[in-house]
Amino acid sequence: MKYNKLLVFGILLLFNILFSSPDTFQVVNKIEVGERTFHIDIYGNFATICNYSGTVKVIDYVNGEVILYVDDGIITRPMAGYFINNYLYVIDNGDPSLKVINKWGSLSRKIKLNAKPINMKVLKNKFYITTTNPYGLYIINKDLFKIDSFTEFPVKAPFISVMKNDIFIPMYENEKDNIFSTYKLLYRLSTNDFIMNLKRISYPIDIEENNGKYYLGEYFNGGIYEFWDNYQKKVAQFGKYLTNIGIFNNNIIGNSLFGGIYVYSLENKSTKIILKDIPITDFAYNSSNDFLFAISHITGEFFVIDKDFNIYETLKIEDYPIDIEVPTDNIILVLSTDGRVLNIIRRF
Secondary structure (H helix, E strand, C coil): CHHHHHHHHHHHHHHHHHHCCCCCEEEEEEEECCCCEEEEEEECCEEEEEECCCEEEEEECCCCEEEEEECCCCCCCEEEEEEECCEEEEEECCCCEEEEECCCCCEEEEEECCCEEEEEEEECCEEEEEEECCCEEEEEECCCCEEEEEEECCCCCCCCEEECCEEEEECCCCEECCEECCCEEEEECCCCEEEECCCCCCCEEEEEEECCEEEEEECCCCEEEEEECCEEEEEEECCCCEEEEEECCCEEEEEECCCCEEEEECCCCCEEEECCCCCCCEEEECCCCCEEEEEECCCCEEEEEECCCCEEEEEECCCCEEEEEEEECCEEEEEECCCCEEEEEEEC
């Protein structure tokens, strides 16, 4: 009996080797989303696409279906939104407010804001909304549907980084003509205070955490800094015009609009670059950390990169791909602004 089991196991193993195929990626659906769309907001199985011209689509990306389309003037200039428990929560920059749209597309509730909302993230039961006129941050309790607080910022700070159970907001437009308009580097929600800028870091844009250490990237200069309260140290240089950073298999990843995906190893403290001559708009990775995905708005390409940083596969997306999200290990979403479509890519 023992030898029969070994024989069966051996046959099954041989069958898998002979007949299994490597992973491949294909565009399985293209959903029209409008002419002024620039980013994707994900909550659960739903992607919300805001068209700055005044419409919003909520897409079930698993089934490839539009489940809600708001287009009757309820929203003037939608900037970000999340579909939660059959309600769409969306910020309106034209009519400064947080609006709640029910599953039939009607306005259910509204909170008026005294500043123009430009970005929103959700963490647990609260919405975090950055604003202009004045610059600042609203915190809104979703369950009670009321404003908890508003914190004013010294400069324009639209970007929100969610780190586990904390929120960090870099003071983005902090310098002009080599003159700093503020020495506050970023706002930290958990302590309700600012971390000061000790290294003249200009245009901080994105923040990541790994094993209790925090890292920050700067937009124009492309520097990567490790930081905490009274400590900042430059650890890497990621070209110029850096828009995002991330942590992928114990590496800091960043993309440059001038060209390339930069990789800084946290283990051996070295930096390398792939796709050096290709401007990269955005990148993302799946939760298993076995593939990294990148898009180029210039070449119109979608790149699949394996964990050894080899180019595994390339797809032609076209139509100015501008944003990418990876909500599951097997589904990738790419928004093409000129094409006015959301591309749904599946892994097979």
